Amino acid sequence: MTASTVILDSRACERTLRRMADEIVERTGGTDGLVLVGIQRRGVPLAARLAALIDAREGGRVPRGALDITLYRDDLQTIGPRPVVGTTELPVDIDGRVVVIVDDVLYTGRTVRAALDELADFGRPARILLAVLIDRGGQELPIRADVVGKTISVLEDQLVDVKVEELDGQDAVLLAPRRPRAA
C-alpha cells in the first residue's frame, strides 16, 4: 500500500473554505435568496461549514439543505448491488432563489448532472452555482465549478480522499492510490 499524499491539511482546509465562502457571497452579490445545498454525504457538512462562515461575516442565517442524488444516477441500469439511498432535505422553496450546490470533489460531473435534475423537480431557482472543495479534472460532461477550493491534476488511478471533521473526525484532503476493486 503506497502512502497517501496530503493535499490540504486541516488548517489549509479552513483557509480554503473561508476564501470559498467569501467568493460565494461575492459572486451572488450578497445573501438575499441564497441557499446552500450539499450533496450527500461530504458535501452536506461542507455546505453547513460554508453557510456558517457566510453567516459570521454577513449576519443573518443562510438556509442549508442536503441533496441525495442516488435516485437520479445515470448508472442505475448497470447490474449490481444498489447504492444506499440517503436523505434529501431542502429547508425552503427554491423557486426564484440562488442555489449553491456544494460537493467535496468535482470529477466526472455526473453527480452534478444528477443534482441539477433533482433540483429541477423541486422548483425553478433563479440561478444555480457549483462550489467544490477540489476540482480534480476529468469531467465527462459540460459542467464546470463556479467556486473552487483547489484545482489539482490527478491521474485516473488516484483517489482524492476528502475527510471532514463531522464524518471522519478530521479535516484533510489526501491523494491516495485508488483502492483495488473488491473481487
Next chain:
Amino acid sequence: MPLSLGKDLLDLESLTAEQITGILDTAVPLKAVSERAIKKVPTLRGATVVNLFFEPSTRTRISFEFAEKRLSADAVNVAVQGSSVSKGETLVDTARNLEAMRIDMVVIRHGASGAARFLADRIDSNVINAGDGTHEHPTQGLLDLLTLRERWGTLAGKRVCICGDVLHSRVARSNIHGLRKLGAEVAICGPRSLLPHGAEEVFGVTVIDRIEQAIEWADALNILRLQLERMEAGYIPSLREYNRVFGVTRERLARAPRELLILHPGPMNRGVEIDSDVADGPHSVILDQVTNGVAVRMAVLYLLRGGRPDQAAAAGAAAGDP
C-alpha cells in the same frame, strides 16, 4: 454498504435481518418522494413492470402501481379472471407470454401458495410476491415493520400480537417471520379453529386464547381481516359471536396497561374484528400502514431492479461514487 436482495422477493422467511433492515432504511428516503410537489424520480426509467393479479385486489395493486409510477417505471396491469385452465398451466403460459414481451419485473398475486416462486423459477425477470395463497405477503409484512419501527425506533424486545384468522393468513406469516428476525416477540390470538396447529413450535410464537390477555401482553395488535366465508365453512359460529369474544373494542382497549398500537391490513370489517372507535381512534396506525405500503414497495422495486440470483448474498463489490 450496498444492498442486494437477489432476483426476487418471494417471502420474508428467506431474508436476513440485514436485508429486511436495508429495505426499511431504503423506504425512509423513498417515502419522502411522495411528499414532494413532483412525486416522481427517474430511478426506474425504461423498466417495464407487469402487475399480474390472479386474485382481485384493490389496495395492494394500487399501492404497487403508485410505487412503480413514482419511480418512473412503465406499469401494465393484468387482471386474470378465473380460468378453466388449471392454475399451473395458466401460469406457465402467462410466464412465456410475458417474457416474449420483453418485460423487466413482475408483481404477482395468486391464490395458490408457491405461485410466485413457481413463476420466479421460470422467467428471468425480477418477481415480487404480492400475496400467494396462504403462504406470504412480504410487502405487507414490510410495511407493518416500517410502521412499527417509525413509532418505536426499534422492534427489538417489543411484543406484537397477531389477532384473528392466522390459519389462512399470508399477512400473518410474513409478519411472524419479519418481526422475529428483527427481534420482536410475537404472539397469535384467535379461536383455536383459526390458529395453525403447533404454531408455538413451527413459528416460535406464543398462543394467547383470550383477546383481553393479548391486550394486556402486547405493545401492538395486528388485527387480521376475518374472511366472511370462514363462517360458512364452519370455522366460527357467527360474526356476532366473533365480535363479542375476539372483537377489539374501545372498552377492551381501555384496560391496556400501556400504550398499544393498532394495525390492520385492510379492508376492515368494522364491527366484526375491529370496532370503528378503535379503527379511527388515537392508537390506530392503519392509515400510516397505507402510506408506508407505497414506500416499502418503492424500496423493493429499487433494490430488485437488475438483481440476479447470485447476488442474494450480501453485496461486496462497491457501487462506487461516480
